[in-house]
Every structure is written in structure tokens, then in C-alpha cells.
Amino acid sequence: MIISEIYESKLDEKIYKIAHPSGLDIFVLPKKDYMKKYAYFITKYGALYNEFIDENGENVKLPLGIAHFLEHKIFEDKEKDMFSEFARLGASVNAYTNFASTVYYFSTVNKFNDSLKLLVDFVLTPHITDENVEKEKGIIVQEIKMYDDDPNWRVYFNGLSAMYENHPIKEDIAGTEETVNNSYVDDLMKAYNTFYSPNNMALFIIGDIDFETMKDYVQEIIPKTYLNKKEYGKIVIKDEKEKVNKDSVEMTMNVPTPMFNFFIKGEKAELNGYHFKKSMINRIALDYLFGKSSEFYNTYYEKGLINDSFGHEYSYGLGYSYFNFGGESSDADYMSKKVVETIEKYNKEGIDELSFARIKKKIMGRHISSFNSIQYIANSFINYYIKGVNLLDFLDIVESINVDDINDSLKLDLIGKTTLSKIK
Amino acid sequence: MIESIDKYEVTKDFKIRLVKSKKFKTDLIGLFLLRPLSDKEASQMALISRLLSRGTMGYPNAKSFNDRLDDLYGAIFISDTVKYGERIAMHCKIQFPNKRLIENKDIYKEAAMFLRNALFDVYHEGDRFNQEFFDQEKNKLIEEINSRVNDKITYAVERCIETMCEDEAFSVYQYGSVDTIQSLTNEEVYAYYCEFLTSSPIEILSIGDIDSDETYELIEKTFDIKNQNEVVDTECKKVIYEKRDAKHITENMNVNQGKLTLGFRTNIRYDDPLYEPAVLFATILGGGGNSTLFRNVREKESLCYYIFSKIEKFKSIMLIAAGIEVENYDKTLDLIIEEIEKLKRGEFNEDDINIAKEVIVSSVRSLVDYPNSFINYYYSRELTGFEYDEKKMIEDIMKVTKEEIIEAGNTLILDTVHFIRGDKQNDN
Known part of the structure; x- marks a missing residue:
């Protein structure tokens, strides 16, 4: 077991890491004087990983939405109601599933150690039966319908669906009503046995916690049988063409103001430091071109073609990356054209030193401020961890970016690579 | 700290x-x-x-x-x-x-x-x-x-x-x-x-x-704020509502999921001795994963994904909301009313009370973790005429008895049942 610590003086924060020989990573970030403590149990298994090669070399294909279904079912226990058990300790428990991970967590003011044991126990001892799987279907279908009524969610996923041909990012995280109804105990247990192994998992603890005591306690509560578990699946991501599958998609939801998401399909990324730095460079360039202080934003805001809801992002994961620009607009086609023109113009002119310095200052100031919130730290830490980056390296990475990096970014070939998703 | x-x-x-x-x-x-x-x-x-x-x-x-x-x-x-x-x-x-x-x-x-x-x-x-x-x-x-x-x-x-x-x-x-x-x-x-x-x-x-x-x-x-002229009256008057037949309203919208909301009058203002008991009643009923609505309407009957109840602090009302299948309207409504009646009859135990108290006390104690929420809460607390005093706020919750929670529950008057349903189901 290797224990290491990183101290970031610019934030005045320290994080400890225990690298267990089983492959399990344990992190502790002490936050003095905070009342709440949080613990997150993470598996790097998300909605993108329905297809994989198991330890016997067999190709396995599970119903869509299985990672999310499993998240719901992990809460089952033979005798106890998990929500009540946590509540009894004064803790509140929850979980979420995204593209690349499933995360179980709780927060509490008191009885942190007991709650942590409960978290580890319930994630590591699933009780999934035909009966409780059937019972869950109705609940998940209502969850899907809730998201189906959210136009911001729909405009986004419709776009991803149109842009990709094979990559599983084109599917909704929870799957569909049909795939949920066609999910069974065996599917759930296959996913569980393959991906809930120590070499694919991590524990993140944050709050007013003494590392020395916690270090011993954590190791005491993690069962030996689990630490010996070695199963692991090799994720299969089908090959994806470089161009988009469809260049537009439209849906009617009777929204008061039409909505759009304009996507640019990017390279096939991987989860490593190189792609992370690249994403930060893109983020700075996007902020300069499309942020609240940009010429673009102010021009079209004043023309009434975009409003406060306008946003931009660069997103990436295993085998995909994309840029997205969106919000409410009465003329999505025109705005998409303007996005393209703005990028083309930037490719000729680049960024000036003054703006670059200002954006860097802002990003660093905002990052420092974000360390007020332990929940925000935890969520960012986990996102970065999945991408192979330590959150405490953020400021160093940003500092290492220079104006030439920014000017070399966004050199995109846009032909056949854009998808416009609209909701009216 | x-x-x-x-x-x-x-x-x-x-x-x-x-x-x-x-x-x-x-x-x-x-x-x-x-x-x-x-x-x-x-x-x-x-x-x-x-x-x-x-x-x-x-x-x-x-x-x-x-x-x-x-x-x-x-x-x-x-x-x-x-x-x-x-x-x-x-x-x-x-x-x-x-x-x-x-x-x-x-x-x-x-x-x-x-x-x-x-x-x-x-x-x-x-x-x-x-x-x-x-x-x-x-x-x-x-x-x-x-x-x-x-x-x-x-x-x-x-x-x-x-x-x-x-x-x-x-x-x-x-x-x-x-x-x-x-x-x-x-x-x-x-x-x-x-x-x-x-x-x-x-x-x-x-x-x-x-x-x-x-x-x-x-x-x-x-x-340099000096030139305050005649300042507007922002006093809040207390109003008492009489019992009346509940209004049932249905709206049609382009939705996949029906949205059921129940509005109750409590007649318990933030400065009423029954205010804390009312908050506890709402928490036992629909405040999180241990609440009776979550356990029975979601977990037992699989009728919804989300369901909650909350007290509107400054308006003496309680709201219950859930997203459901349109055809399950009657069943869900009956079940919610039944859960309320059970609590009003005192069909809950000390464990339920302690858990609800713990939920509220934790949220009071962790207010100091969020600078923006803290000043928002501090300001709203002053608007009720009370000082922000963490110790007293916790005491006020901890001393509430089961009888008081039942008493608070029995002040509830169902005023409005509001339902949003999909256009598509209109034709039935």
C-alpha cells in the first residue's frame, strides 16, 4: 500500500491518497471547520459501457441503461431499508450514474464512521431479486418520463443521438422504457460482478476529518473478500466515423421560445492528461469567443437572438469529443452559422494577450472560489479522477497554458462535422 | 465555524x-x-x-x-x-x-x-x-x-x-x-x-x-446610505383561513408525465408555537428517503420517481408534489390522503420523529458551510422577527413532542388539488 499526499499552496488544500494493492484508490481531503462530511464510493462503470469482453474472453452485450438500473438496485437489502438506515444515523444517501461512472454517496454531520461502513457494506452486498427488479421498473419508467418532459435535456440528447452513428453516447443514460422492461437479474449481476471490483473503484472522503485515524478505519471496514476480487471487463466501443451521422434533428414540445444545441463533432479522445490539457485550452478559447464578455455574446444578446440561457462547452470521454453551443433562440440556423463564422474568423486572428491574461485570471479566481463548496470539490474531483487527472493539479495545468496554445486550438475542419438539434 | x-x-x-x-x-x-x-x-x-x-x-x-x-x-x-x-x-x-x-x-x-x-x-x-x-x-x-x-x-x-x-x-x-x-x-x-x-x-x-x-x-x-425617505410598510399580517371544499383543477399540457400537486392551509405562521411541529410533520410525511410518502407511494407501489412535501415558511401552507402516470391519478391521490390521515391519527413512532429531527437539525447545523445560503437564511430568519441563534433553533426542534406533531397535522385543510396531464390523453 502506498500513501502519498499532494499540497496545493495556491488553494491551501491538501489531499491524501492510499493506493491499495488491490487497485482500490482511497482519497481523503480534509476541510477544517466544515460541519458536513461526505463520502463517495465510485465505480468507473457508466452508461457507455453496455458492451464489453469479460474475463473469460466472451463478448457481452447488456440492455441499454443497465448501469443506471443497477444504481437503483444496489440500494436493496435483505432486511433493511437503506434510506431509513442512513436517516437513522442522521445521514442522507444518494447516487448518480453518468456516461463513465456510477457514484454512491452520503453526507452527514454526525456519525460519519458508521455511515461510511454502511455505504461500503451496501454497495458491496447487493440483494437483487426477480421481485425487486420488477418493482423498480415502474419507478425508472417515471424517471425517464420526467426527463422526456425536460426540453433542455431532450435538445441535448437528441443532438448526441443524431451526431453519432455507433458510439453509445447516442443513447439516453437510463435507456428506454423498452430496455428497462427487458432488463433482468442476470444482466444486473453480470455488470455488477464485472465492474464493481477494487481495480475499477475508488473511495473519496471529504470534510473535517483526521487522515491518520481515517486511514486505519477505512482499511478495517473494507472486506477482505472484496479486495481479492479481480474480475474486470474490457470495454468495447464500436468504431465511429469522423463525420456526423445526421446534420440536423428537430422535435416539437411546444416550448415558448425555440431551443437549439449546435454540436461540432471532435476527435476520438482518451482519458489521459494530454486530452485534459487540450480540453482546458479549448475551454479558454471558447470563453474568449463565446463568454459573457465576448463580442459574439454581446452582439447577439443585444439583437435579441440569444439570452442568458446561451452556453458553450467542450466535452470528451472514451472515444468521443464534441463542442456544443446552445440556448433559446428564435433563429437557430442563423446562430449556428454565426458560431461557425466566429470560429473561422478566430482561426485567422487569434486571441490578444490582454484578453488571454484576463480569462486566465478569471478561471483561476473561479477555481479558487469553487473550493468553498465541499460538494463541488467532490463532484469535480470525481470527474477529473475518471479522466485520469488530479483536481489539485488544475491550477498548474492552467498556468502552463500559453497564448500560442490558445491560438493553435479550434483549428477545426467543420465540413460534415456539425449537428443542429432544435426543439420548437 | x-x-x-x-x-x-x-x-x-x-x-x-x-x-x-x-x-x-x-x-x-x-x-x-x-x-x-x-x-x-x-x-x-x-x-x-x-x-x-x-x-x-x-x-x-x-x-x-x-x-x-x-x-x-x-x-x-x-x-x-x-x-x-x-x-x-x-x-x-x-x-x-x-x-x-x-x-x-x-x-x-x-x-x-x-x-x-x-x-x-x-x-x-x-x-x-x-x-x-x-x-x-x-x-x-x-x-x-x-x-x-x-x-x-x-x-x-x-x-x-x-x-x-x-x-x-x-x-x-x-x-x-x-x-x-x-x-x-x-x-x-x-x-x-x-x-x-x-x-x-x-x-x-x-x-x-x-x-x-x-x-x-x-x-x-x-x-453611504442616508437619504432614506418614508420607508414602505413591509409588515406581514396574519390571516386565518376557514375550511372549504377543496378545489380540483386540471390543466392540459404537452407532457409525458402527469404532475400532481396538493396544496394545504396550515394556519400556522412562522412565529406560531406549532411551526416546528408542522415542519416535522411535513418531514415525516415527505422529507426524503425515509418519509412515509417515499416509502409507500414510490418504493411500495412504484407509482412515481419523485414525491415530496414541504412547508412554505412565509405563507402557512404545505405542498405535496409527485410525477405520476395519468391513469394513476385516483390511486395516488387516495394513497397520499391515506398517509396524511395515518399521521394525523398518530400512526408513527419515536424512530420516525427522531429521524425527522435529525434531518432538520443537520440542515440547521450545516448552514454555516455555504456562505451564500447562510446570508440568505440569516436574512429570512430576521424577517420572521427572530434572531439567528443556532442553539435555540436546534432546541426548538428537539423539544417537539409527538402530540404537538399530531396537533399540527390536524390543522391541515386541503385547499387545492392541481393536476397537469398530457394533451394526448384528452380523447379518452
Whole structure:
């Protein structure tokens, strides 16, 4: 077991890491004087990983939405109601599933150690039966319908669906009503046995916690049988063409103001430091071109073609990356054209030193401020961890970016690579 | 941990509260201006709160205004309006990194000046706002109000409140109404803005690693608030509701999932001895994963994904909301009513009470972890006429008995059942 610590003086924060020989990573970030403590149990298994090669070399294909279904079912226990058990300790428990991970967590003011044991126990001892799987279907279908009524969610996923041909990012995280109804105990247990192994998992603890005591306690509560578990699946991501599958998609939801998401399909990324730095460079360039202080934003805001809801992002994961620009607009086609023109113009002119310095200052100031919130730290830490980056390296990475990096970014070939998703 | 809270009553209608806490990375300054709630005031305040971000006399457009914030290490400026029962307040805040994290550059004074100018020295031309800014923000605000249907969960609850309280000021939406905003003229809103600044009770709250005496002097000098004229009456009157037959309202919308909302009168105001018992009743009923609604309507019957109940602190009402299949309307409604009746009959145990107490006490104790939530809570607490006193707030929860919770539950009067259902199901 290797224990290491990183101290970031610019934030005045320290994080400890225990690298267990089983492959399990344990992190502790002490936050003095905070009342709440949080613990997150993470598996790097998300909605993108329905297809994989198991330890016997067999190709396995599970119903869509299985990672999310499993998240719901992990809460089952033979005798106890998990929500009540946590509540009894004064803790509140929850979980979420995204593209690349499933995360179980709780927060509490008191009885942190007991709650942590409960978290580890319930994630590591699933009780999934035909009966409780059937019972869950109705609940998940209502969850899907809730998201189906959210136009911001729909405009986004419709776009991803149109842009990709094979990559599983084109599917909704929870799957569909049909795939949920066609999910069974065996599917759930296959996913569980393959991906809930120590070499694919991590524990993140944050709050007013003494590392020395916690270090011993954590190791005491993690069962030996689990630490010996070695199963692991090799994720299969089908090959994806470089161009988009469809260049537009439209849906009617009777929204008061039409909505759009304009996507640019990017390279096939991987989860490593190189792609992370690249994403930060893109983020700075996007902020300069499309942020609240940009010429673009102010021009079209004043023309009434975009409003406060306008946003931009660069997103990436295993085998995909994309840029997205969106919000409410009465003329999505025109705005998409303007996005393209703005990028083309930037490719000729680049960024000036003054703006670059200002954006860097802002990003660093905002990052420092974000360390007020332990929940925000935890969520960012986990996102970065999945991408192979330590959150405490953020400021160093940003500092290492220079104006030439920014000017070399966004050199995109846009032909056949854009998808416009609209909701009216 | 809060090291100290210093209170200064500069005048009867101008207060300063300084909260010292070293654990945060930022300092935060917030201004709160209070008004009685009416459609006209809410509409005008909402429009002004948006015009503030369009510039000051020193930074006369959105670009220079935002550049200035970026230069202050990405400081965040927010102006918005919030309802407190039949009152409404404008919040104007600025948050920025504390000097110890930015190479000891103390930007508190500059940030305070920025906030002061954003509110008191908005960009204007004579006795009016810039006409283009005014028209643009008016249109955006109307768009924003129209777009609230996009968040169906919140919208369903708000529609229930609006139906339930249709003859009361409380039914006014936090940003006013489209018709009123449409009718507002530039000159009229500017005149209101001037009056608003000089006739509203003002409170400034600041939280961070600050020195009280020094900060007090700085704020007092920077904001220089003296010219308060006749300040509006923002007293909140207590009203008692009689029992009546519940209203059943159904709205059709383009939705996949039906949204059921129940509105109850409690007649228990925030200063009533039964207020804490009522909060506990709502928590046992629908406050999280251990609540009876979650356990029975979701876990046992699989009727919904989300269901919750909550007390509207400043309006003596309780709301229950769930997203369900349209065909399960009767079944869900019966089940919810049955769960309420069970609690009213005392069919819950000490364990349920202790868990609910724990939930509330934890949330009280962790208020100090979030600077913005803390000053918001502190301000709302003062509006109830009580001091923020963590120990007392916890005691008040812990001493509640089962009998009191039952008594609070028995004050509930079902007033409105509101249901949003899909157009598609119309034809049956």
C-alpha cells in the first residue's frame, strides 16, 4: 500500500491518497471547520459501457441503461431499508450514474464512521431479486418520463443521438422504457460482478476529518473478500466515423421560445492528461469567443437572438469529443452559422494577450472560489479522477497554458462535422 | 465555524451584519432591499434587477461591466428577486476570492464599490435607462417568464400556489407578469428605481475572513446610505383561513408525465408555537428517503420517481408534489390522503420523529458551510422577527413532542388539488 499526499499552496488544500494493492484508490481531503462530511464510493462503470469482453474472453452485450438500473438496485437489502438506515444515523444517501461512472454517496454531520461502513457494506452486498427488479421498473419508467418532459435535456440528447452513428453516447443514460422492461437479474449481476471490483473503484472522503485515524478505519471496514476480487471487463466501443451521422434533428414540445444545441463533432479522445490539457485550452478559447464578455455574446444578446440561457462547452470521454453551443433562440440556423463564422474568423486572428491574461485570471479566481463548496470539490474531483487527472493539479495545468496554445486550438475542419438539434 | 456575527443598526431602516468565518476561500457582500409584494412592484423589480447587469456609469455596457468582474479575479455579481410570503426582496451580491489566496491583493474595497455602483449608479441617460437596454431586458424578461413551463416540476407547484391563492398577493409570480411588464415604460421604471432605492429597508450582509470594525467603516462609507425617505410598510399580517371544499383543477399540457400537486392551509405562521411541529410533520410525511410518502407511494407501489412535501415558511401552507402516470391519478391521490390521515391519527413512532429531527437539525447545523445560503437564511430568519441563534433553533426542534406533531397535522385543510396531464390523453 502506498500513501502519498499532494499540497496545493495556491488553494491551501491538501489531499491524501492510499493506493491499495488491490487497485482500490482511497482519497481523503480534509476541510477544517466544515460541519458536513461526505463520502463517495465510485465505480468507473457508466452508461457507455453496455458492451464489453469479460474475463473469460466472451463478448457481452447488456440492455441499454443497465448501469443506471443497477444504481437503483444496489440500494436493496435483505432486511433493511437503506434510506431509513442512513436517516437513522442522521445521514442522507444518494447516487448518480453518468456516461463513465456510477457514484454512491452520503453526507452527514454526525456519525460519519458508521455511515461510511454502511455505504461500503451496501454497495458491496447487493440483494437483487426477480421481485425487486420488477418493482423498480415502474419507478425508472417515471424517471425517464420526467426527463422526456425536460426540453433542455431532450435538445441535448437528441443532438448526441443524431451526431453519432455507433458510439453509445447516442443513447439516453437510463435507456428506454423498452430496455428497462427487458432488463433482468442476470444482466444486473453480470455488470455488477464485472465492474464493481477494487481495480475499477475508488473511495473519496471529504470534510473535517483526521487522515491518520481515517486511514486505519477505512482499511478495517473494507472486506477482505472484496479486495481479492479481480474480475474486470474490457470495454468495447464500436468504431465511429469522423463525420456526423445526421446534420440536423428537430422535435416539437411546444416550448415558448425555440431551443437549439449546435454540436461540432471532435476527435476520438482518451482519458489521459494530454486530452485534459487540450480540453482546458479549448475551454479558454471558447470563453474568449463565446463568454459573457465576448463580442459574439454581446452582439447577439443585444439583437435579441440569444439570452442568458446561451452556453458553450467542450466535452470528451472514451472515444468521443464534441463542442456544443446552445440556448433559446428564435433563429437557430442563423446562430449556428454565426458560431461557425466566429470560429473561422478566430482561426485567422487569434486571441490578444490582454484578453488571454484576463480569462486566465478569471478561471483561476473561479477555481479558487469553487473550493468553498465541499460538494463541488467532490463532484469535480470525481470527474477529473475518471479522466485520469488530479483536481489539485488544475491550477498548474492552467498556468502552463500559453497564448500560442490558445491560438493553435479550434483549428477545426467543420465540413460534415456539425449537428443542429432544435426543439420548437 | 462562525467566529462572530456583528450587528449594526445604522438607522432604523439600514442595517449591517458582518459574519466572520475563516474557512471560506471567498468574501461575499450582499444587499437586500425589501418591498411589499404586488404584481406591479414585482414586475418592476425584476426588470431593474436585470438592467443592473447592463452597466454602470463607470462601466457603461455589459462588455466593460463583465471585463471588470473578470479583472476582479472572476468575481461573481448577481441581482435577483425573492418572495418572502407577501413581501419581496431584491438581492444584489458580489463574491470574490479572499486576499490570502490571491497574493494578498485586497480587492474587498474595489468589489464593494463595484456592488455599490451596480445598484446605486446604474447606467442611465437623464431620467431614463438607455432605451435599447430597456427594450432588450423587457423582452428577455418576458421570454424568461414564458419559459418557466420548461421546468415542469417547479411550474406545477407554482401553478398550484397560484390557483390556491388567486385572490391574494402571494399568487404574484416572483418576476411579476407578462402583461404588466409589457405595459411598463422606461420613464416609469426609472422613476420607480429612484424611489425604490430611497424608500426600501436595506440590509447589508457580508461573510468571509473579514475584520469587523474595519469592514463596518468601509461599508458604511462606500454605500453611504442616508437619504432614506418614508420607508414602505413591509409588515406581514396574519390571516386565518376557514375550511372549504377543496378545489380540483386540471390543466392540459404537452407532457409525458402527469404532475400532481396538493396544496394545504396550515394556519400556522412562522412565529406560531406549532411551526416546528408542522415542519416535522411535513418531514415525516415527505422529507426524503425515509418519509412515509417515499416509502409507500414510490418504493411500495412504484407509482412515481419523485414525491415530496414541504412547508412554505412565509405563507402557512404545505405542498405535496409527485410525477405520476395519468391513469394513476385516483390511486395516488387516495394513497397520499391515506398517509396524511395515518399521521394525523398518530400512526408513527419515536424512530420516525427522531429521524425527522435529525434531518432538520443537520440542515440547521450545516448552514454555516455555504456562505451564500447562510446570508440568505440569516436574512429570512430576521424577517420572521427572530434572531439567528443556532442553539435555540436546534432546541426548538428537539423539544417537539409527538402530540404537538399530531396537533399540527390536524390543522391541515386541503385547499387545492392541481393536476397537469398530457394533451394526448384528452380523447379518452
